[in-house]
Every structure is written in structure tokens, then in C-alpha cells.
Amino acid sequence: MFEFNIFNRDEDADRGQVGIGTLIVFIAMVLVAAIAAGVLVNTAGFLQATAEEAGQESVDKVTNRVEVINQHGTVGQSDKIKRLNLTVRLAAGSSSVNMNTTSIKYLSDGTVTTLTNNSDGPTPDATQFGLTEVRDDDTSFGVLNSRDDRYEVAIDTAAIEGGDGLDTGARVQLDITSQTGGTTQVILTMPQQLAGQEENEPVKL
Structure with missing residues (x-):
């Protein structure tokens, strides 16, 4: 009439450790992606500023x-x-x-x-x-x-x-x-x- 669920504490601990490890890996991937995105944005801004400066110098050489x-x-x-x-x-x-x-x-x-x-x-x-x-x-x-x-x-x-x-x-x-x-x-x-x-x-x- 009664059923008893028997929990294996060792298996639960292993599952918890795997879940925590996956979470850590996920967070690490997010951080790496954020850093890479920041580098790309900074590089794009630098390239744009350089291109604008070079363009203005070219215009000055023709017009001034x-x-x-x-x-x-x-x-x-x-x-x-x-x-x-x-x-x-x-x-x-x-x-x-x-x-x-x-x-x-x-x-x-x-x-x-x-x-x-x-x-x-x-x-x-x-x-x-x-x-x-x-x-x-x-x-x-x-x-x-x-x-x-x-x-x-x-x-x-x-x-x-x-x-x-x-x-x-x-x-x-x-x-x-x-x-x-x-x-x-x-x-x-x-x-x-x-x-x-x-x-x-x-x-x-």
C-alpha cells in the first residue's frame, strides 16, 4: 500500500556538481563574449575615427x-x-x-x-x-x-x-x-x- 522512494545521495550530489559546472562554463562564455564584443566596438570606433581623419586630410590636400x-x-x-x-x-x-x-x-x-x-x-x-x-x-x-x-x-x-x-x-x-x-x-x-x-x-x- 505504501511506496517508498529511495534517494541515492551520491547520484544527487553528482548531478548537482554537473549542474554547477555547466553554469560556470555558461557564465564564462558570456563573459568572454562580452569582452570580445567590447574589443570589437572599440576597434570599430578607432577605425572610424582614423578613416574620418584620413578623409579630412585628403580633402584638405585637394581644397585648401x-x-x-x-x-x-x-x-x-x-x-x-x-x-x-x-x-x-x-x-x-x-x-x-x-x-x-x-x-x-x-x-x-x-x-x-x-x-x-x-x-x-x-x-x-x-x-x-x-x-x-x-x-x-x-x-x-x-x-x-x-x-x-x-x-x-x-x-x-x-x-x-x-x-x-x-x-x-x-x-x-x-x-x-x-x-x-x-x-x-x-x-x-x-x-x-x-x-x-x-x-x-x-x-x-
Whole structure:
């Protein structure tokens, strides 16, 4: 009439130990998954930030540059060009360009040099270009921050080349590079005929 359930304490203990072991393994798997997810999220964030930074640098190299809107030379002795003058403004779509940190690579048939801005004044020499304000609406001379701003860049070819300057027909390449890497390339060819031109007379290039 009566049934007795006989419990095996050893078997119950074994089952309990197996259950606890499974729970520990499960918790460990959850922790590992959580750590892995955190690492992936951090890595994704880092990669995104790096990609955005690289993208902005690429944009700056394309957009942050100047545009040359006029150029002429100045006649020196022996029918040579002793100075180059370039009128520059911001290129379309460019943000501000600081001419104080802009460099100009000068390349001719016999000379290669890099010029920096002469912060002491507008007079150029063998290692520096001169900068003169033509138009600057907000008195921020040195920094082109509007398409209405105009600066004149002067390059002393006589000092750079030695002697009296560039011969007739000579060719010069100028790479104007802003601090962010935006570059404008200008190729100038000296007039084929300067005979009869007076010294210090400007000539169109």
C-alpha cells in the first residue's frame, strides 16, 4: 500500500556538481563574449575615427590651396627677369590658407630651392618670398580667409639664380603648398624678347 522512494545521495550530489559546472562554463562564455564584443566596438570606433581623419586630410590636400590669378615679371639688367610677381587668392571651395606657413618650391633648369614667407617684410631674397597685401577686408593680413582677399607674392629670381636673373625663354615651375598639403602648380615662361625694355618695367608672363 505504501511506496517508498529511495534517494541515492551520491547520484544527487553528482548531478548537482554537473549542474554547477555547466553554469560556470555558461557564465564564462558570456563573459568572454562580452569582452570580445567590447574589443570589437572599440576597434570599430578607432577605425572610424582614423578613416574620418584620413578623409579630412585628403580633402584638405585637394581644397585648401591658393589660386594664381595674375603673374608678371620685372625686367632687370642684361635683358633678364629679376623678379616674379604672382597675385593669389583662395581657390574655390578652400578654407583659410595661412601664407605665413605656406612654402613655394622653385624649380628652373639650373636651380631647385624651397622658399618660405619673409615674416620681416615684403622684400624677397634667395630663401624667402615677399608678401604684400592687395586687398584684405578684415585686416587678417597673412591669412587668406575670403575669396575677396588678394595678396601679391614676390620671388627674387636674381638672388635665387645668381647674376641678373632669368634669361629670355627660360622656364620656371612653382609649387605653392599650404600647411595642410594643398598644392598649386604654376609654370612660367619668360618672354622671348626683352630687348628695348627698361629696367624695373613689368612684363606679362
